[in-house]
């Protein structure tokens with residue numbers, strides 16, 4: 001298997017030259033997300049927090065290959081894409097030290113998603129699933145949630161269940177707060193949304209600005225429950241309207257000035273990396289910067305892809321972790337990639 005990675009373009013457009021054949025399987029490209037705004041409104045009786053967040057799908061993709069099998073077993077393999085090692089490590093450890101552990105088999109949310117769907121549908125079909133990962137884990141980039149959404153779409157298609165979008169979204173919300181975002185309407189040319197509740201109530205934003213980012217995933221990740229546990233909900237909640245207007249007007253400078261994440265101070269208390277990366281972005285000519293989700297990824301907004309690329313090179317040189325450029329995309333789970341591999 002060869003890599004399609006280059007140091008200046010490590011954001012992996014969904015091309016799959018050189019990957020092994022998966023005869024008769026379907027492939028879904030599952031994007032990462034960034035949170036451009038995240039306010040924590042309060043703690044709920046069920047232990048979750050009531051939030052208001054703006055999420056955008058961005059062009060860093062995992063690949064999920066799914067095929068039905070006649071044994072009735074669920075089989076899942078999950079691995080980092082080849083070639084990532086050369087671009088990740090600041091430490092002497094392996095790739096999992098740099099990008100996070102990959103849960104295997106029944107511990108992986110993909111397994112849980114497919115098993116739940118199979119049980120709820122009352123069928124005994126089996127599946128062989130291969131997950132090729134590029135989205136760092138414990139990073140606030142939504143990789144696992146995106147994988148779960150893709151698994152539901154794949155299973156619904158391959159097992160010919162014909163579940164409606166609404167029914168899939170209900171199951172998605174039970175699997176994880178961010179999963180519904182990745183499933184939500186993919187036909188309106190924008191993969192930005194406001195998410196409310198614990199993150200599962202999605203209001204899609206259309207005709208939004210196209211944005212270019214540099215993302216740094218520090219050498220250590222952060223566990224979402226720990227960050228929420230430490231966070232103090234807002235006494236005076238920040239308002240997302242100005243950011244929505246700036247996004248709608250296509251004004252990246254105003255977008256940059258409105259980036260906000262209530263979880264950032266909690267994450268900063270838990271990891272020294274957040275402040276280190278923030279200080280590095282402060283020294284750059286960028287339009288704004290902030291943490292994504294519950295961290296530990298931190299991103300900056302830039303005027304153009306070229307502007308982002310130049311600054312990514314500078315950030316790589318100071319070795320703050322895994323650095324990649326990315327941009328907003330219009331579909332969170334790439335339905336165009338949802339095809340029979342090898343044209344079958």
Ligand code: C5P
Pocket residue numbers: 047048049050051175176177178197198199224225226228
């Ligand atoms: O929904 P998900 O499984 O992704 O959430 C992981 C953990 O993050 C939850 O168990 C909870 O501790 C925390 N969380 C929260 N409020 C949210 C989302 C997540 O407290 N809105």
